Amino acid sequence: MTTISQPVAYSPYAYEIHEDPYPVYARMRAEAPVYRNDELDFYALSRHEDVLAAFRNLDGFSNAQGVSLEPSAFGPDAHKFMSFLALDPPRHTRMRSLVGKGFTPSKVAQMEEHIRAIALEHLEPALEQGTFDYIADFAGKLPMDVISELVGVPRADRAEIRRLADTVVHREDGVLDVPPAGMEAAVTLVGYYQQMVDDRRKSRRDDLTSALLDAEIDGDKLSDDEIIAFLFLMVVAGNETTTKLLGNAWYWGWRYPDQGAKPFADHDRVAPWIEETLRYDTSSQMLLRVTRVPMQLHGVEIPEGSRVLLLVGSANRDESVFPDADRYDLDRDTSRLVSFGGGRHFCMGAPLARLEARIGLSELVTRVATYDVDPEGIERVHSINVRGLAALPTTVTRR
Ligand code: HEM
Numbered sequence: 360m361t362t363i364s365q366p367v368a369y370s371p372y373a374y375e376i377h378e379d380p381y382p383v384y385a386r387m388r389a390e391a392p393v394y395r396n397d398e399l400d401f402y403a404l405s406r407h408e409d410v411l412a413a414f415r416n417l418d419g420f421s422n423a424q425g426v427s428l429e430p431s432a433f434g435p436d437a438h439k440f441m442s443f444l445a446l447d448p449p450r451h452t453r454m455r456s457l458v459g460k461g462f463t464p465s466k467v468a469q470m471e472e473h474i475r476a477i478a479l480e481h482l483e484p485a486l487e488q489g490t491f492d493y494i495a496d497f498a499g500k501l502p503m504d505v506i507s508e509l510v511g512v513p514r515a516d517r518a519e520i521r522r523l524a525d526t527v528v529h530r531e532d533g534v535l536d537v538p539p540a541g542m543e544a545a546v547t548l549v550g551y552y553q554q555m556v557d558d559r560r561k562s563r564r565d566d567l568t569s570a571l572l573d574a575e576i577d578g579d580k581l582s583d584d585e586i587i588a589f590l591f592l593m594v595v596a597g598n599e600t601t602t603k604l605l606g607n608a609w610y611w612g613w614r615y616p617d618q619g620a621k622p623f624a625d626h627d628r629v630a631p632w633i634e635e636t637l638r639y640d641t642s643s644q645m646l647l648r649v650t651r652v653p654m655q656l657h658g659v660e661i662p663e664g665s666r667v668l669l670l671v672g673s674a675n676r677d678e679s680v681f682p683d684a685d686r687y688d689l690d691r692d693t694s695r696l697v698s699f700g701g702g703r704h705f706c707m708g709a710p711l712a713r714l715e716a717r718i719g720l721s722e723l724v725t726r727v728a729t730y731d732v733d734p735e736g737i738e739r740v741h742s743i744n745v746r747g748l749a750a751l752p753t754t755v756t757r758r
Contacts, residue, residue, distance in 0.1 A: 367391050370399060371428065371645065371668070371743040378739065380644065380746075381685065384673035393659035401428065401647075402661055403668040407677035407697065409656065410669045413648060414701035420648035420667065422704060423447050427647055428668070428743055431537045440545070441595060442588040444704065451703065457581050458589055458707070461570030467711045470509060471718065477504045478719045486726055486755060492736075493751040494606050499525070501719055502601035505711070506593050511555060511566025523548045524594045530742055545591075552590045556583050597708045603642030603740070603747025604716055608632055610748060611640060613732045615687045622689075623724050633716045634693040638681065641698040644672040644746045671697050672746065730755045 367386040370376065376383060387394050387405040394403040404410050413420050425437025425445045437445035443454040481500045485491040503521040512520050526544035527537075537545075555568055560583075563569040571586045581589075612619025612632065622628040645668045654661040661667065674697045676684040681691065699706035706712070736752035 367394070369394055369403060370396060372399075374741065377741050377746075380672060381676055384670060384676060387670070388673060388677060392657045393661065395659070399428065401666040401668050402659075403645075403670055404656075405670045405673040407674040407680045407695070410671060410674040411697055411701050413667065413669050414646075414697070414704070417448060417703060419650060419652055419654060421447050421651050422451070422648065424649050425647065428666070429536055431542075433647070439588060440591055442585070442592040444592055444596065448703065453576075453579070454581070454585060454589075455703075455707070456576055457574045457579065457585075458571065460574035460576065461567055462707065464710060466509070466567065466570070467714060470505065470711070471714065473508050474501075474505055474715055474718045475722065477501060477508065478715075478722050482719075482722055482726070486757065490752070490754045493609050493732075493753040494602065494748055495750065497719070498602045498605035498609070498751075501605065502712075502715060503594070503598045505715055506597055509567050509711075510590055510593070511559070511564055511568045516551075520548070520551065523551075524598055527594065528599045528745075530740075548594065549587055549591060552587045553583070555590075556586055593708070596706070597712065599745055599747075600642045601708075601712045601715055603745060604633070604636060604712065605719055606748045606751055607640045607642065607746075608636040608716065608720060609730075609753070610732070610737075610751060611636055611687050613730065618687050618689050622720065623727070623729075626721060626724055628689060629717055629720050629724060630713075631689045631693070632720065633713060634696065635687060635689050635691065637698040638675045638691075638693045638696040639687050640746060641672055641675060641696075642745055642747050643698065645670050645744050646700065671700070726758060727755045728758045 367383060367390050369383050369387060384405055387403065392404065392406050392409060394405065396403070404413055422445055423438070424434055425432050425441055427433060432441070443451045443458070446454065478501055481497050485496040491497070500521065503524050504517050507517045507520055523544045527541050527548065529541065530538070556572070559566070559569045559572055563572070568586065568590070571581055571589065574581055612622070618635075622632045648667045648669060650661055650663055650665045650667060653663045675681070678684050680695050699709040731754050733752040733754070736750055737748060738750035740747055740749045
């Protein structure tokens with residue numbers, strides 16, 4: 360008897376995909392490198408070479424309708440909340456250059472001691488308890504507090520700003536779009552940032568909001584709305600993604616103890632732990648583009664105006680670039696990972712995300728001898744593009 364295998368089926372809304380998308384990605388790379396989903400109206404590219412080429416091809420692919428399939432995040436207004444991530448050149452070039460005047464590598468490097476202080480503020484009480492939720496007590500708090508520190512939110516307001524930011528990105532299981540509570544929180548957050556911009560306009564401080572007000576190229580400056588949209592973009596792009604990176608490192612280190620033990624034995628291995636986690640199970644699984652011209656790829660015609668998903672999570676598992684790609688291996692070459700995108704939209708916060716992860720995980724490995732996770736209590740986030748954990752109950756033994 361012969362069995363006829365079904366053609367590969369992929370939907371980013373499917374729970375099986377949230378549990379483990381990688382076997383489906385492998386089939387897409389092999390059988391349908393230009394995958395078509397008629398119902399949800401998108402194409403998907405899954406091979407490393409194609410994903411990277413699309414990131415770099417700004418003439419062929421547009422960001423101007425946003426980078427997410429979520430109905431309320433898709434469309435010509437996307438830039439109002441996602442700033443220059445949802446703009447094409449020349450508007451993208453102008454805004455990214457202006458923001459780059461304020462959000463400089465040296466500004467990020469200066470954050471090191473502040474990040475350590477924030478990490479310890481959350482870690483010490485958690486470690487004191489011995490058993491805690493790694494996400495709720497630590498990984499879910501650090502990134503947003505770091506963004507608040509960077510942009511100038513005073514300490515007293517940070518917990519509330521974190522609550523609002525979490526509400527903006529939170530999705531109940533089965534809800535496919537931004538819920539009303541998320542919209543309300545977004546409006547409150549924008550109002551808070553507007554007030555902060557007004558205050559800094561009157562009197563500058565040593566923070567990113569003040570630096571953005573002063574950023575200037577040939578007399579051109581950012582408007583208040585542009586500054587606020589960028590502050591909001593950092594919440595959307597830099598908060599949950601970094602939380603999930605911290606969580607995924609902890610989780611996979613536990614699932615593969617032969618690899619997870621390495622940074623605990625040698626603290627220099629924290630950096631490879633982060634890089635291999637970014638490759639193996641990245642928090643931002645896909646980015647959307649819309650084609651600006653008709654294309655042909657692997658024998659498939661893609662009309663102009665089509666929605667195309669770039670499956671970063673799949674590209675990172677492409678065997679032609681990463682041998683034995685399904686193995687979590689801290690000793691491998693990860694230099695070609697595409698977790699931060701590529702080309703002109705390459706993640707502006709990548710150095711900050713890496714710094715936060717390095718500091719957070721380093722502070723853990725210097726204090727913790729061993730850890731265990733309660734598998735019963737693990738909860739996965741059900742989101743169409745963010746991959747990671749909502750709960751990760753952990754017990755540690757101290758050094
Ligand atoms: C592990 C953490 C992170 C991951 C996986 C990640 C991933 C990405 C990716 C894939 C893109 C490109 C999107 C596209 O081409 O459509 C991007 C863009 C961006 N990211 Fe990140 N990101 C992370 C952390 C951060 C942080 C901490 C910040 C800042 C606080 C940040 C700020 C940005 C900004 C501003 C852009 C837009 C760049 C542009 O359009 O020119 N990201 N990020």
